[in-house]
Amino acid sequence: MSDRRPRKPPYSIDVVLLTAVRGQLAVLLSRSPDGREKWTLPWDSAKNGEALDATASRISKSILGEDTAWKEQIGAFGDGKRHPSDAEISVAFAGLVPTGTPSPVGGVYAWFPLADVPALSPRQRQILDTAVSMIRTRMDQSPVAFRLLPQMFTLTELQQMYELLLAKRLHKASFRRALQGAWLVEPTDEWRSEGRGRPAQLYRFAPRKRRPAQRGIRLDLLSS
Amino acid sequence: MSDRRPRKPPYSIDVVLLTAVRGQLAVLLSRSPDGREKWTLPWDSAKNGEALDATASRISKSILGEDTAWKEQIGAFGDGKRHPSDAEISVAFAGLVPTGTPSPVGGVYAWFPLADVPALSPRQRQILDTAVSMIRTRMDQSPVAFRLLPQMFTLTELQQMYELLLAKRLHKASFRRALQGAWLVEPTDEWRSEGRGRPAQLYRFAPRKRRPAQRGIRLDLLSS
DNA sequence: CGAATTAGTCACCAATCGTGACTAATGTCA
DNA sequence: TGACATTAGTCACGATTGGTGACTAATTCG
Numbered sequence: 266m267s268d269r270r271p272r273k274p275p276y277s278i279d280v281v282l283l284t285a286v287r288g289q290l291a292v293l294l295s296r297s298p299d300g301r302e303k304w305t306l307p308w309d310s311a312k313n314g315e316a317l318d319a320t321a322s323r324i325s326k327s328i329l330g331e332d333t334a335w336k337e338q339i340g341a342f343g344d345g346k347r348h349p350s351d352a353e354i355s356v357a358f359a360g361l362v363p364t365g366t367p368s369p370v371g372g373v374y375a376w377f378p379l380a381d382v383p384a385l386s387p388r389q390r391q392i393l394d395t396a397v398s399m400i401r402t403r404m405d406q407s408p409v410a411f412r413l414l415p416q417m418f419t420l421t422e423l424q425q426m427y428e429l430l431l432a433k434r435l436h437k438a439s440f441r442r443a444l445q446g447a448w449l450v451e452p453t454d455e456w457r458s459e460g461r462g463r464p465a466q467l468y469r470f471a472p473r474k475r476r477p478a479q480r481g482i483r484l485d486l487l488s489s
Numbered sequence: 490m491s492d493r494r495p496r497k498p499p500y501s502i503d504v505v506l507l508t509a510v511r512g513q514l515a516v517l518l519s520r521s522p523d524g525r526e527k528w529t530l531p532w533d534s535a536k537n538g539e540a541l542d543a544t545a546s547r548i549s550k551s552i553l554g555e556d557t558a559w560k561e562q563i564g565a566f567g568d569g570k571r572h573p574s575d576a577e578i579s580v581a582f583a584g585l586v587p588t589g590t591p592s593p594v595g596g597v598y599a600w601f602p603l604a605d606v607p608a609l610s611p612r613q614r615q616i617l618d619t620a621v622s623m624i625r626t627r628m629d630q631s632p633v634a635f636r637l638l639p640q641m642f643t644l645t646e647l648q649q650m651y652e653l654l655l656a657k658r659l660h661k662a663s664f665r666r667a668l669q670g671a672w673l674v675e676p677t678d679e680w681r682s683e684g685r686g687r688p689a690q691l692y693r694f695a696p697r698k699r700r701p702a703q704r705g706i707r708l709d710l711l712s713s
Numbered sequence: 714c715g716a717a718t719t720a721g722t723c724a725c726c727a728a729t730c731g732t733g734a735c736t737a738a739t740g741t742c743a
Numbered sequence: 744t745g746a747c748a749t750t751a752g753t754c755a756c757g758a759t760t761g762g763t764g765a766c767t768a769a770t771t772c773g
Contacts, residue, residue: 275499276565276578316568317578341500341565341580344540353499354541354580356565405710406626421751427706435706438753439731446729447708462750463738472711482651482659483707484671486629487696645720662722663762670760686719687769714773721768729760737752743745 274310277352278320279389281306281339281396282328284362284376285413285429291376292393293328293362293369294383297349304377305349306357306389321358328369333360335412337403339396346387355388359396361412404430408449411470417453419465420444448473498534501576502544503613505530505563505620506552508586508600509637509653515600516617517552517586517593518607521573528601529573530581530613545582552593557584559636561627563620570611579612583620585636628654632673635694641677643689644668672697 282293297303307328311320322332336358343354368376377383379397384390400409410426424440444450451471458464506517521527531552535544546556560582567578592600601607603621608614624633634650648664668674675695682688 311577314569317565338564340562341541341578345538353535354565356578402630405707408711419751431706436731436733437751438733440706441752442730443706443708447711449708449711458739459750461740461748463752465751482655482664482667483629484667484673487632487671487673643720660762660764661720662764665721666761682770683719685717685771687721689720717770717772719768719770721766723764723766725763725765727760727762729758731758732756733754734756735752735754737750739748739750741746741748743747 274350274352275354276341277308277310277348277350277355278317278324279306279308279342279355279357279392280321280324281357281359281393282325282333282362283359283396283400283413284366285364285426286376286378288425288429289378289380290397290429291378292382293374294377294385295328296373296375302383304375304383305385306392307374308350308355310350310352317356318358321360325360328374329362329366330369333362333412335408336360337399337407339392339399342388342392342395344388346391348386348388355392357392357396359400361400361409363413363415365415401430408470408472411449417455417467417469419457419459420450420468421465423450423468498574498576499578500565501532501534501572501574501579502541502548503530503532503566503579503581503616504545504548505581505583505617506549506557506586507583507620507624507637508590509588509650510600510602512649512653513602513604514621514653515602516606517598518601518609519552520597520599526607528599528607529609530616531598532572532574532579534574534576541580542582545584549584552598553586553590554593557586557636559632560584561623561631563616563623566612566616566619568612570615572610572612579616581616581620583624585624585633587637587639589639625654632694632696635673641679641691641693643681643683644674644692645689647674647692 284291294304295307297305307324309320309324318336321336326332339357339359341354341356348355385393403409410423410430413426414422420441424435428435449470449472450468453467453469455467456464457467508515518528519531521529531548533544533548542560545560550556563581563583565578565580572579627633634647634654637650638646644665648659652659673694673696674692677691677693679691680688681691
């Protein structure tokens with residue numbers, strides 16, 4: 266988060282780090298050095314010759330200790346709306362952080378549930394909204410839910426993650442049947458006993474190329 | 490596209506205009522003023538204070554006479570790959586042009602079927618590939634096929650457009666049943682007689698909000 | 714007129730999906 | 744120790760959706 270002010274950078278790289286906290290999506294914000302209770306999305310300007318996603322990786326790494334396992338560009342933003350940098354445009358990336366990852370120490374960074382995000386600059390607010398909506402609509406194309414979970418997880422946890430992202434309850438049997446047909450996970454030989462109740466088998470994300478999903482068209486998904 | 494060289498712009502706006510020509514997707518390229526047979530994606534730098542998509546609209550309008558009915562940002566590109574501008578990064582937009590739109594006159598612009606696109610700068614090549622792949626994967630979320638057709642079209646034309654985008658044959662009855670269930674088109678009272686055979690009724694794109702498509706999850710679409 | 718051609722529909726069957734009820738394996742507590 | 748609560752995991756039925764070939768409809772051509 267360099268805060269050098271000598272000359273205005275041509276563009277900033279902003280990072281939307283998302284995780285799941287207690288059944289809600291949460292975004293990582295950075296405390297502004299100047300204001301008292303002002304928060305911003307982490308951002309920086311690119312070093313000389315650095316690729317766009319490399320800058321995003323560097324930012325993530327500097328905050329979390331390592332890069333996110335998944336990252337996607339959200340787009341470029343710059344409708345003249347204000348931004349903590351004075352850059353004309355900002356290129357935004359979204360990254361997913363598994364639950365259970367140790368939180369960054371120090372009072373500089375904090376996770377905010379989406380419902381409790383404080384006021385941001387207009388451009389960063391738009392970036393956040395676009396990132397969340399993109400994550401939610403790209404679920405079918407990207408392994409989003411898996412990247413919000415640790416490497417090993419129970420099927421109930423996976424289902425709850427899907428329910429969180431879809432904001433909709435799923436039926437257990439349907440969910441597992443669909444999962445089976447998609448060849449996305451494989452069981453490990455470990456089990457986890459979570460208090461009372463039968464222990465759950467742990468699975469890992471292991472997509473197989475089998476069956477290229479030769480299905481029909483789905484016109485009914487068209488939103489607008 | 491302006492070719493002023495005095496100072497390097499901070500970023501360029503590149504536009505990928507796509508249409509369908511004889512059963513193939515085609516992209517509009519602009520002849521380089523310097524080289525003899527060099528072609529580029531249309532691009533320009535933003536005027537002062539102009540929003541990103543406003544620049545893209547201005548470029549489209551200057552080429553086609555009017556803006557495209559549909560346009561989407563593809564993203565920001567700038568991994569140090571070369572670009573006709575010397576901008577560090579380029580923000581790309583895709584726009585769809587209905588078949589039958591009068592082609593831009595003069596030898597400056599031309600439509601190239603995707604298979605016959607000449608060599609482009611590395612960055613523009615990447616932009617084009619990303620744009621096409623985005624269009625194809627976002628078909629379910631955006632009315633892509635409809636924006637490649639004139640306002641009124643026959644269902645056979647619509648089906649052929651879907652077949653072109655999906656690179657896959659569709660069964661007539663299935664296609665029409667899915668279309669009916671999606672409430673996307675409405676019939677007009679006009680018909681078109683295309684040579685021999687029974688005349689076809691013309692339809693228009695008229696999505697209705699009915700039935701929010703309360704369907705299950707589709708895990709089997711997950712690609713990676 | 715009849716054949717060819719394209720549009721549009723129907724109906725059968727298979728595959729998929731929503732659902733409730735079932736079994737399985739553990740902890741809790743009397 | 745045994746009944747109960749709790750969570751995991753599966754099964755099977757009926758309803759819906761989807762793939763498909765064959766059908767009817769309306770036009771041009773010769």
